Amino acid sequence: MASTFFGLTIAYSGLQAANTSLTITGHNVSNINTKGYTKQQAGTQAADALRTHTTYGAIGSGVVVTEISQIRDSYYDVKYRNNMANYGQYSVKESYMGQIEDYLDEFTLNGYSQEYKNFFSAVNQLTITPGDTSAKNQLINNAKSLADYFNTLTTNLRNVQADANNEIKDAVQQINSYAKNIAALNRQINQIEANYGNANDLRDKRNAMIDELSEIVNLETSEEDMGNNVSNFSVRINGQTLVSSYSYNTLETVARTDKKNYSDAEGLYDVQWNSGQKFDMYSTSLSGHLKGLIDIRDGNNGEHENIETDDDGNNVTDSDGNLVLTTAPAADKTVSYKGVPYYQAQLNEFAKIFSDAVNKIMKSGYTSDGSSKGISLFVTQPNTTVMSAGNITVNPELLKNADLLAIKKEQNDGESDAKIMEELNKLQSEKIFAGGTGSYFLESIVSDMSIDSQKAVNLYKNYTDLKTSIHNQRLSIMGVDTDEEAMDMIKYQQAYNLNSKMMSVMNQIYDKLINQTGI
Incomplete structure (x- = not known):
């Protein structure tokens, strides 16, 4: 059965999720003119429900932020x-x-x-x-x-x-x-993602380099999942390997x-x-x-x-x-x-x-x-x-x-x-x-x-x-749009306010329960 104070935990999880989303929105807005930056967003899902051993069976436990992902389409890349x-x-x-x-x-x-x-x-x-x-x-x-x-x-x-x-x-x-x-970025990205989640800003830096390299010589990229959030990222120029994970070849x-x-x-x-x-x-x-x-x-x-x-x-x-x-x-x-x-x-x-x-x-x-x-x-x-x-x-x-x-x-x-x-x-x-x-x-x-x-x-x-034309198509997906960010800012602000209000309401309930019951 859920704790009497469980409602406070649920409201706190919503507060954290809204705060994280607001932080990401601020990060997007601050990089609106940054070349190569990819829009980020928080991925959320309902937290695992708890069994209550009552007629309704289970009760929701709030929200969790599962990841901070990039909005990017490899086709346009x-x-x-x-x-x-x-x-x-x-x-x-x-x-x-x-x-x-x-x-x-x-x-x-x-x-x-x-x-x-x-x-x-x-x-x-x-x-x-x-x-x-x-x-x-x-x-x-x-x-x-x-x-x-x-x-x-x-x-x-x-x-x-x-x-x-x-x-x-x-x-x-x-x-x-x-x-x-x-090759150096590949190592940094794997070190971070193996322990702390997605290294989105480093991935942006790597993608920007690949964009610039593609103007010098035709290339292909591939990323193979090696497990434990580690990947083998490789770059081939004109069909020959230039970079493979942490190693690279050079021309002379x-x-x-x-x-x-x-x-x-x-x-x-x-x-x-x-x-x-x-x-x-x-x-x-x-x-x-x-x-x-x-x-x-x-x-x-x-x-x-x-x-x-x-x-x-x-x-x-x-x-x-x-x-x-x-x-x-x-x-x-x-x-x-x-x-x-x-x-x-x-x-x-x-x-x-x-x-x-x-x-x-x-x-x-x-x-x-x-x-x-x-x-x-x-x-x-x-x-x-x-x-x-x-x-x-x-x-x-x-x-x-x-x-x-x-x-x-x-x-x-x-x-x-x-x-x-x-x-x-x-x-x-x-x-x-x-x-x-x-x-x-x-x-x-x-x-x-x-x-x-x-x-x-x-x-x-x-x-x-x-x-x-292609750059504009790519920006329509990965770029930061002022109108979208303004709407997200209001949306997450309202979510933050509502969860704050919920915590306030729960506080009043607990005050009544603890301090005023029986008087």
């Missing part, structure tokens, strides 16, 4: 993190492709297309005044300007590649830092000893696990910030650019003895994206074809006075042996003496003859660049760049909009 991986990838591409587009912007800059036109304008002038030394100087200077512009483009693209490479190293360090911190960056593409910047990093296990940088399933950086830095459209060799394995050279670059489908895993290596290879191809065609014509002719054979207009820079956009320059002999420029076809032709210049002028309309003219080839580079850049912008915008 997965949805949010998957989108963040895509958002991170295209935020990088939108930024870097914008830089490359600025360098190749032929619509607002007097870029290589204009330099190409200026070159042929000077050629055309020499067909009119072939003996004019100033006109020869103009052609040589325009050729130098064209070469310098391609040199500058190569430098700019290489700087973009180096920046992306440095960011890859930073991304790897961030991944390692998150791995270490998540290793500078390449050999370039994948001839024009790559020096010291580009490969990413691998410290344990020696392979990390597939070029996996089609990889996404996130790291994927975007790798695509920009290594994107060669599936083809490596290297020195061309013949069937016997000997290096191929052009008519001036320079090594020749060529592109070929990559034998190993590579990046199909059009990043820095792709656009650099396109510029190199133009420089190689154009210089070879011009030099062939120039060397077939003679100077205006017929005193010497023509020499190459374009050569490689000192201490270089490969004709490329980064190495091309004008023959220093011509810079010293413009009259060494070949003008006429035959040695005995008069000084007014300009057949070499006429042949050179025809190059402007000849389809020697992958089936198109030089202007068309240059314009196609700009077209590819514009399409790729716009695609990156559009996808970045799409994933940004999705990020906002």
Whole structure:
């Protein structure tokens, strides 16, 4: 049978439950602007009833607070993190492709297309005044300007590649830092939950870290119950284990000893696990910030650019003895994206074809006075042996003496003859660049760049909009709402007041029973 004073115990349990709920409401309100915070609520249930050995059998014993839980839906967590991986990838591409587009912007800059036109304008002038030394100087200077512009483009693209490479190293360090911190949080959470209940605030901190990590690299999480309120929480990135309970793996960056593409910047990093296990940088399933950086830095459209060799394995050279670059489908895993290596290879191809065609014509002719054979207009820079956009320059002999420029076809032709210049002028309309003219080839580079850049912008915008939408959906469940908290505050305040009133009533009853009965 229940004690005479049992009603006081029941009221006290209600008072405690209301007080706990009010405390949790205050905690929610104080964290209303805290990033990553998850709304909490008290779980309550009726306390076990007591047998009274009377006709009604049992009587309620009040309320107990069973747990303090988080209001969170794992479905939206997965949805949010998957989108963040895509958002991170295209935020990088939108930024870097914008830089490359600025360098190749032929619509607002007097870029290589204009330099190409200026070159042929000077050629055309020499067909009119072939003996004019100033006109020869103009052609040589325009050729130098064209070469310098391609040199500058190569430098700019290489700087973009180096920046992306440095960011890859930073991304790897961030991944390692998150791995270490998540493993430490796993230990703290298990220590608390094994003894004292749910470690909700620590779980919020861990979830916030995972949200941030998901922008760097695509991930999956799992939590396995090990019993005694202890769990094994693990994180996998691109299908490989990063964190498993209290242990974690780390990545490292290793500078390449050999370039994948001839024009790559020096010291580009490969990413691998410290344990020696392979990390597939070029996996089609990889996404996130790291994927975007790798695509920009290594994107060669599936083809490596290297020195061309013949069937016997000997290096191929052009008519001036320079090594020749060529592109070929990559034998190993590579990046199909059009990043820095792709656009650099396109510029190199133009420089190689154009210089070879011009030099062939120039060397077939003679100077205006017929005193010497023509020499190459374009050569490689000192201490270089490969004709490329980064190495091309004008023959220093011509810079010293413009009259060494070949003008006429035959040695005995008069000084007014300009057949070499006429042949050179025809190059402007000849389809020697992958089936198109030089202007068309240059314009196609700009077209590819514009399409790729716009695609990156559009996808970045799409994933940004999705990020906002999914974030709002997630907040509708886990976020703290001012109206809801205000209603809960009033509800728990009333419950607290009513239980206080019940205790007051019971106190009056006990006073009557103890102090006034029998008087």
